[in-house]
Structures are given as C-alpha cells and as structure tokens.
Amino acid sequence: MSSALAPSTTGAQSPGAAQRQLVVILGDQLSPALSSLQAADKARDRVLIAELADETTYVRHHKKKIAFLFSAMRHFAEELRAAGWTVDYVPLDAPGNSGNFTGEVARAVAAHQPERIVVTEAGEWRVAQMLAGWQDAMGLPVEILPDTRFICPLPVFRAWADGRKQLRMEYFYRDMRRRTGLLMDGDQPTGGQWNFDAENRKSAAPDLFMPRPPVFAPDSVTQDVLALVAQRCADHFGDLEPFGFAVTRRDAEAAFAAFVARALPRFGDYQDAMLIGEPFLYHAVIAQYLNCGLLDPLAVCREVERAFRAGHVPINAAEGFIRQIIGWREYVRGIYWLKMPGYARSNVLEHTRPLPEFYWTGETEMACVRASITQTRQHAYAHHIQRLMVTGTFALLAGVDPHALHEWYLSVYADAYEWVELPNTVGMSQFADGGLLASKPYAASGAYINRMSNYCATCRFDVKQRTGPQACPFNALYWDFIARHRGKIGGNPRMAQMVRTYDKFAEDEQGRIAQSAAAILAKL
Numbered sequence: 001m002s003s004a005l006a007p008s009t010t011g012a013q014s015p016g017a018a019q020r021q022l023v024v025i026l027g028d029q030l031s032p033a034l035s036s037l038q039a040a041d042k043a044r045d046r047v048l049i050a051e052l053a054d055e056t057t058y059v060r061h062h063k064k065k066i067a068f069l070f071s072a073m074r075h076f077a078e079e080l081r082a083a084g085w086t087v088d089y090v091p092l093d094a095p096g097n098s099g100n101f102t103g104e105v106a107r108a109v110a111a112h113q114p115e116r117i118v119v120t121e122a123g124e125w126r127v128a129q130m131l132a133g134w135q136d137a138m139g140l141p142v143e144i145l146p147d148t149r150f151i152c153p154l155p156v157f158r159a160w161a162d163g164r165k166q167l168r169m170e171y172f173y174r175d176m177r178r179r180t181g182l183l184m185d186g187d188q189p190t191g192g193q194w195n196f197d198a199e200n201r202k203s204a205a206p207d208l209f210m211p212r213p214p215v216f217a218p219d220s221v222t223q224d225v226l227a228l229v230a231q232r233c234a235d236h237f238g239d240l241e242p243f244g245f246a247v248t249r250r251d252a253e254a255a256f257a258a259f260v261a262r263a264l265p266r267f268g269d270y271q272d273a274m275l276i277g278e279p280f281l282y283h284a285v286i287a288q289y290l291n292c293g294l295l296d297p298l299a300v301c302r303e304v305e306r307a308f309r310a311g312h313v314p315i316n317a318a319e320g321f322i323r324q325i326i327g328w329r330e331y332v333r334g335i336y337w338l339k340m341p342g343y344a345r346s347n348v349l350e351h352t353r354p355l356p357e358f359y360w361t362g363e364t365e366m367a368c369v370r371a372s373i374t375q376t377r378q379h380a381y382a383h384h385i386q387r388l389m390v391t392g393t394f395a396l397l398a399g400v401d402p403h404a405l406h407e408w409y410l411s412v413y414a415d416a417y418e419w420v421e422l423p424n425t426v427g428m429s430q431f432a433d434g435g436l437l438a439s440k441p442y443a444a445s446g447a448y449i450n451r452m453s454n455y456c457a458t459c460r461f462d463v464k465q466r467t468g469p470q471a472c473p474f475n476a477l478y479w480d481f482i483a484r485h486r487g488k489i490g491g492n493p494r495m496a497q498m499v500r501t502y503d504k505f506a507e508d509e510q511g512r513i514a515q516s517a518a519a520i521l522a523k524l
C-alpha cells in the first residue's frame, strides 16, 4: 500500500472530532463496530450509503449478488437509524444518483456542508484510489481509518512478510493462532498439532439427511430490491430467484448457528468432496456474510471453538474451519495489499486464451464443469474445491488468461471482492504469481475429480482414458500442461516427478497427448 493510501491511525480522539462529519459507508462495510462509526457521533454526524451503478458493472456482478448486497445495505441503514443515526440512503434509481462513490460523496458534501469526511479504508485497490482522491476533490479533510474487522492489521502482515523468501500460509496461520489464542493450550496447539488437514480428504456419499443452509423468505425490502435488480440488471449473469440469502445480521447469525449445529461436525472430513445435486455439502456458506460485514470473523471462530470445547464437534472440523478464517482469509488479504496493484496482471505462465463461453452458459459435456457452473448460476455459490479443482484447474490446464478468469470469479460469486478473490484466482488457482501463494500449480487430471466426487459416473467422457474422443479432457490437457510448462515448473520438486513420468511415456503416446489436447483446445 502506498503511503498516500495508507489509513491514518487517528480515531475518535482526533482533533477534528468536534466537527460535523460525513461518514461514508461502503457496501461491504455493514458492521455496527466499523471504525468510521466508532469515530463519529450519532447526535451530530451524518452517514451516507449509496447504491451505485458503477459498482454493479465494473464487473457485471451476478444478479443475486447485487440483490443480496443492496438488500443487506438497506437493512443496515434501517439498523443504524433504529440506533439513532441520521442516514442518507441513496437507492440505485434515486433521481440524481451519479452512479459512483465520488459523485455521491460530492452531492452529499454540497447538500450538507460537513467539515470533514470519515471513512473506513476500502477493501479494493480500485476503490482505495477513489478515496485517496476525495480530499483534493472535495476540498475537505478526509480521514481514512483502518478496517479493524480484520484480525491481522496490514502493518503486522507487512512486518511478517518482510524479509521472508517464502510467504507460506501455514507459518502465518500459526502466528495468528498465537495472536488470537484460538485453539491454544498455553503456548501449544490444542490436540498437539497445528493442522489436521490430513484427516480432511474423504469423499462424500449421497445422503438424504445432508444439512442444507437455511432459506430466508424475502421480506418487502428484499422484494423491492429484487424488482429493481430484475429491471436494471436483466442482462447480468445468474438467476435472481429463488432468493434465500440472509440480509440482516440476525438472520446471518441464525444461518451460522445452523451450520455449527448441523454441518460443522463433518465440515473437516468432507471439505474436499463434491456431489451431484449437493451444492453446499458440509460447507458454511457464510463468506458472503463475513465479507460484507454481517458476520464478524473472530466471533464466528470463537463460536466454533466453544462448540469444540463443549464436545459438539471434532478437532479436525474446528481446526479446519478456524484455519480457513484466521489463516487463509487473513493471509490472502495481506498478500493482496502487499502486492497490488501489479498483482492483478500477474501471468507467469503467459496464458492468453479467452475464457471459454461455457463459463457463462454452463453448456459443456464435462459433467464436473457443468455442475459447478450451473449451481454458480443458480446460487451465486460454489464451494472451494469446485472453484479450485474444477473451474480453476480446467482454466489452468487450458491456458486461460488469468485476468479474464479473475473477472469471472469476481462477478459470479456472492462472496467475491477483489481482496479475497484475486489472490485465490491468480495465485492459488492459476499459479500466475509463480508460486508466491501456492507451493505448486493446482494442475490435476480427471483422477482427482473422480476420487473426490461422483461426477465422472454420469459424464459422457471416460475418466480412465488419457487420449481420444472419449477420454476425459482433463487427462490429455494435464499431460500437455506438464509438457508445455516443464521449463517453468520442472524445478518445483512437487512437479518434477510428473515431468519424469511424462518423459517415460513412449513417443507415440506423447504425440497422442499433444493431438488430443490440441483437439480439445481447438473446440474451446
């Protein structure tokens, strides 16, 4: 983060605190404990929240994502008003809505003549740059406060990263365990191990009693938003209805409580599993709530630890879940701010293929890809392994431009914001950063998907065949990927073995692999 964008550390006691302030709240800042609200006075200051056309189209977000966020924003405005705040809420179709953050702040400044602006730092580089321009544009002091909803402050992450050759998540995570005291017995990890991932690789079986996330019937606020989005975003990707997300803090907490009671005990075991017709399995389906501020990351981790200590969930589930939040979630945010803005254009493998059209339509004969994209269209949700090992791996093997893929992930998931999506896509899934984030490319043949899912049983392709028209496309593309990139990945000890295996194939088998891969790619 450049010093111009770095948040100031002053808060409620700052010299300007006695002045009338405009508190600008961004759409993913729907938390009463937000630093900007902490630095304001409800008796004197005014809050601004705005629905903005530019934010819905900088990538064309899934209709359900926009409806979710707008409804959550409207409910949050009501929550603030009920708590005594004066809130200017600008709906998307309000007369004069300029459609962008700077335009709406300028209109509010003209209307209310505040003496200063206070805002919590933005989650995305793009928006942070806008905030950095407000002071000059408005001719007012602008105080940008740190986002204290994250557990690891950005300067702490930078200090951790400073001077390290490798920024491995596992070591960061251990520091975060010590920092939070989560699952710690004194200075030792509970259960004697930091990480129980080795127990978390089971494939699931269809089960009539599989828990499903609760569905919340749209209230009148949500119904208004659904009508607005249907009208204004008709050409965006995704099904708007049925709509069942929680849009209030209370309902998001109920959804999380249902997860802890019903799904968390098996979350660890089946974290990597995939099943036809089961989009959610034992996942929490809460990232959309965490990322817009309806749920608090530390609070959900403490709740999971309580469930473990009370004997309701096993250690591999509790540890696995807590690692995703205080480990991966905080770590990718740290990487994002450490490496932006250049990170967004990382492309070490020099992949340039346009994103295949079936990422938007779901129309492909590959059962695994079809299932992942179809449920994405329906629910604005796919779980981690579908994102990483199905749509992500296919794009990696096919050599899709990582930036085009990044824009796809950013637009189609209800939980997608650039700070979390970009490192997961560019770093973890596409290895486009050359291994800063992932220790090896997540390239895999169809065998992995076959082991972790029941997709292959219904697929028109044969997962056991390597080449030819019936063969699973992941197979030839996998070996072709190894051959194409041996110069860049062969030095990685975890990939060197695969390069050696490829080298042992007879020459005519290598030729068939190249031919099959070329035929698949030509069809894309």
Ligand code: FAD
Pocket: 282, 283, 284, 285, 286, 287, 288, 290, 291, 321, 324, 325, 328, 329, 330, 332, 382, 383, 384, 385, 387, 388, 392, 409, 410, 413, 415, 416, 417, 420, 421, 422, 424, 425, 428, 429
């Ligand atoms: P669960 O599987 O139940 O996990 C619990 C929580 O852990 C999640 O809600 C999330 O907050 C956190 N978490 C788990 N894995 C990660 C991770 N790798 N990085 C950060 N947090 C994690 N997550 C997002 O929140 N937004 C994104 O835009 C996003 N894009 C992704 C793109 C790709 C290519 C990949 C491979 C992963 C992406 N993830 C993203 C991470 C992960 O897939 C989602 O967090 C998860 O699927 C959300 O569903 P859930 O709430 O059911 O998670």
Ligand code: DLZ
Pocket: 025, 026, 027, 028, 029, 050, 051, 052, 053, 055, 056, 061, 065, 066, 069, 122, 123, 124, 125, 127, 128, 417, 418
């Ligand atoms: C994602 C999003 C969308 C779709 N719409 C809005 C909006 O209308 N108003 C708003 O304040 N925020 C929106 N957001 C979230 C912003 O894009 C988000 O605040 C930034 O991505 C974080 O920097």
Ligand code: SF4
Pocket: 365, 366, 367, 368, 369, 445, 446, 447, 449, 450, 455, 456, 457, 459, 460, 461, 462, 463, 472, 473, 474
């Ligand atoms: Fe996917 Fe290949 Fe299995 Fe078909 S055979 S579902 S394409 S992994």
